[in-house]
Amino acid sequence: MSVSIPDDKIAEIKGACNIVHLISEYVPLKKYGVNYRGLCPFHAENEPSFTVSEAKQIFHCFGCNTGGNAFTFLMKFEHLAFPEAVKKVAQKYGIALPSREPTPREKQIAGEKDGLFALNELAASYYSALLNAGEGKTARAYLAERRMTPETIRSFKLGYASPAWDGLLLHLKAKRASLEAAHRLGLIKRGKNNGWYDGFRNRIIFPIADYNGRIIGFSSRALEQDGAKYINSSDSLIYKKSASLFGLNTALPSIRKEDMAVLVEGNFDLVSLHQHGITNAVATLGTALTDSHIKLLKRFTGSIVIAFDSDDAGRKAAMKSLPLFLQNGISPRMLELPAGADPDSFIHREKEAAFRGLIEKSLPLVQCFITRALKHRNPANVGGTLAAIRETVPVLSLLKDDTERNLYIQRVSQDLNVPEQIIRAELAASGRPAPHAAGPAAGMPVGRNRAEELLLQVMLLHPDLIPRVREAQILQDLKEPELKRIALCLVELFDARRPMEADSLMNGVQDGDLKNIISGLIMKGECITDPLKALTGSIQKLKTAQIEREIKLVNNQIREAEAGNDVSAIQHFLTCKQQLLEQKKACAADRASVLLP
Numbered sequence: 001m002s003v004s005i006p007d008d009k010i011a012e013i014k015g016a017c018n019i020v021h022l023i024s025e026y027v028p029l030k031k032y033g034v035n036y037r038g039l040c041p042f043h044a045e046n047e048p049s050f051t052v053s054e055a056k057q058i059f060h061c062f063g064c065n066t067g068g069n070a071f072t073f074l075m076k077f078e079h080l081a082f083p084e085a086v087k088k089v090a091q092k093y094g095i096a097l098p099s100r101e102p103t104p105r106e107k108q109i110a111g112e113k114d115g116l117f118a119l120n121e122l123a124a125s126y127y128s129a130l131l132n133a134g135e136g137k138t139a140r141a142y143l144a145e146r147r148m149t150p151e152t153i154r155s156f157k158l159g160y161a162s163p164a165w166d167g168l169l170l171h172l173k174a175k176r177a178s179l180e181a182a183h184r185l186g187l188i189k190r191g192k193n194n195g196w197y198d199g200f201r202n203r204i205i206f207p208i209a210d211y212n213g214r215i216i217g218f219s220s221r222a223l224e225q226d227g228a229k230y231i232n233s234s235d236s237l238i239y240k241k242s243a244s245l246f247g248l249n250t251a252l253p254s255i256r257k258e259d260m261a262v263l264v265e266g267n268f269d270l271v272s273l274h275q276h277g278i279t280n281a282v283a284t285l286g287t288a289l290t291d292s293h294i295k296l297l298k299r300f301t302g303s304i305v306i307a308f309d310s311d312d313a314g315r316k317a318a319m320k321s322l323p324l325f326l327q328n329g330i331s332p333r334m335l336e337l338p339a340g341a342d343p344d345s346f347i348h349r350e351k352e353a354a355f356r357g358l359i360e361k362s363l364p365l366v367q368c369f370i371t372r373a374l375k376h377r378n379p380a381n382v383g384g385t386l387a388a389i390r391e392t393v394p395v396l397s398l399l400k401d402d403t404e405r406n407l408y409i410q411r412v413s414q415d416l417n418v419p420e421q422i423i424r425a426e427l428a429a430s431g432r433p434a435p436h437a438a439g440p441a442a443g444m445p446v447g448r449n450r451a452e453e454l455l456l457q458v459m460l461l462h463p464d465l466i467p468r469v470r471e472a473q474i475l476q477d478l479k480e481p482e483l484k485r486i487a488l489c490l491v492e493l494f495d496a497r498r499p500m501e502a503d504s505l506m507n508g509v510q511d512g513d514l515k516n517i518i519s520g521l522i523m524k525g526e527c528i529t530d531p532l533k534a535l536t537g538s539i540q541k542l543k544t545a546q547i548e549r550e551i552k553l554v555n556n557q558i559r560e561a562e563a564g565n566d567v568s569a570i571q572h573f574l575t576c577k578q579q580l581l582e583q584k585k586a587c588a589a590d591r592a593s594v595l596l597p
């Protein structure tokens with residue numbers, strides 16, 4: 001249910017909340033100077049670089065550059081949307097929110113969903129009880145043969161569906177459950193004479209939960225040879241096979257902690273990995289990986305290791321998934337299992353440390369893809385070379401990081417013994433030309449320009465000095481695009497008389513990357529003792545740089561005029577240069593006077 005919360009209510013909730021108390025519920029914090037520190041929940045670390053400021057009501061991690069206010073923390077930690085995070089804080093502090101009555105349609109759908117979850121829960125308990133009853137003997141023997149421990153069977157709530165046609169059906173009838181609803185979930189099916197029969201028979205049952213732990217559907221494996229080996233629930237109001245991952249709810253804490261997920265294909269691959277300590281594994285449910293799977297996983301981590309079977313089918317499936325990953329801005333790695341192995345057989349034989357070794361050694365899937373494409377084509381003839389270029393270019397065109405793309409272009413060029421120009425031309429034809437020089441990688445941390453950083457820190461921590469920044473007319477010339485965006489945004493907020501406190505800014509800025517930069521600037525800027533001096537110093541430095549750039553331009557113009565023997569132009573540009581040099585001198589003098597005590 002979406003409710004828009006009025007600004008004054010948000011301010012009230014923010015006012016009631018203390019970020020140190022809130023984050024302490026999730027991360028142990030220790031006082032360190034004026035701030036608090038703890039181990040970052042968003043990346044793996046041994047030394048605390050996650051810092052919380054009680055005075056500013058914001059947090060920032062100096063390890064992974066994540067930052068924001070109390071709402072941002074909940075949004076990131078619990079994967080909530082902004083209104084949900086606000087609602088959660090309001091609940092914690094007992095603040096009532098104005099709520100809109102859900103429409104009758106919304107009420108109906110919510111009620112229907114609750115009913116379906118309850119029904120799945122009922123079925124899961126039935127299957128689980130059956131596995132532990134006398135009838136479950138064969139199923140228990142099968143699971144023992146697959147080396148499943150009782151603990152694993154319990155934690156994954158594995159179950160057993162008997163060969164009977166009406167086992168679950170009779171149970172549902174006895175519990176007075178809605179058979180129509182059970183039919184919509186695929187638990188029972190419609191027979192010839194309008195009767196019902198069980199959808200899962202003589203099978204091991206794997207309940208599938210969403211990341212909140214609610215059972216959305218079932219996957220099942222046949223205990224006998226006849227029929228399909230795996231059958232999954234049909235899609236319903238609460239389950240979509242192409243957008244669900246088996247094991248996600250169990251894996252979530254480890255995925256968060258390790259900031260990495262291992263992606264496998266089979267149910268037993270997943271359960272066995274978890275049993276042996278690889279608890280950040282998730283599995284697709286018998287379908288090829290989809291865009292929805294990647295988007296779901298991306299909510300929790302950007303680091304994914306693919307561990308498919310080592311056979312040809314497994315490798316092909318991995319290669320096929322590459323464009324989907326790249327389109328979502330993720331460059332996955334591929335784990336190489338020994339020939340003939342799958343994760344299930346490997347982990348039982350070689351155990352956890354060996355599997356972790358393979359994760360360590362895993363290579364970027366892009367690299368595997370290109371190596372494979374080059375190996376499979378015969379570069380000795382033009383046709384083979386052309387085929388290799390045509391196969392690799394679509395993948396190269398999806399790489400967002402220019403440096404990475406340039407490196408692979410170089411690699412393909414060397415291996416095929418063709419000039420880079422040919423590959424670049426093919427890329428250009430594909431609609432995404434490659435830059436010639438390696439430019440800065442996307443997402444590179446800003447802050448290489450110390451004068452601009454200092455300027456921003458003063459603007460953030462001492463907004464009363466913003467009018468002076470405006471007077472200096474330097475913002476349009478800032479070199480770091482993110483810093484420039486933040487600076488212009490600050491001036492705008494200041495002019496509109498919006499609140500300028502650190503945690504209010506976090507609500508005003510939509511872009512998550514900018515939030516991270518702002519929190520970092522504020523935390524690092526707290527040691528500025530004389531803001532006016534710092535501001536004047538950085539303005540002078542930026543102005544000087546501005547003048548120097550203009551001098552460079554004039555120098556070029558003078559050279560051109562000299563080449564053309566244009567005496568009057570030479571005279572004109574020399575005068576310009578003289579004026580610029582004087583301005584530069586005046587600037588340096590101003591600066592010196594500021595820096596003197």
Ligand SMILES: [Zn+2]
Pocket residue numbers: 040041042043050061062063064065066
């Ligand atoms: Zn961090």
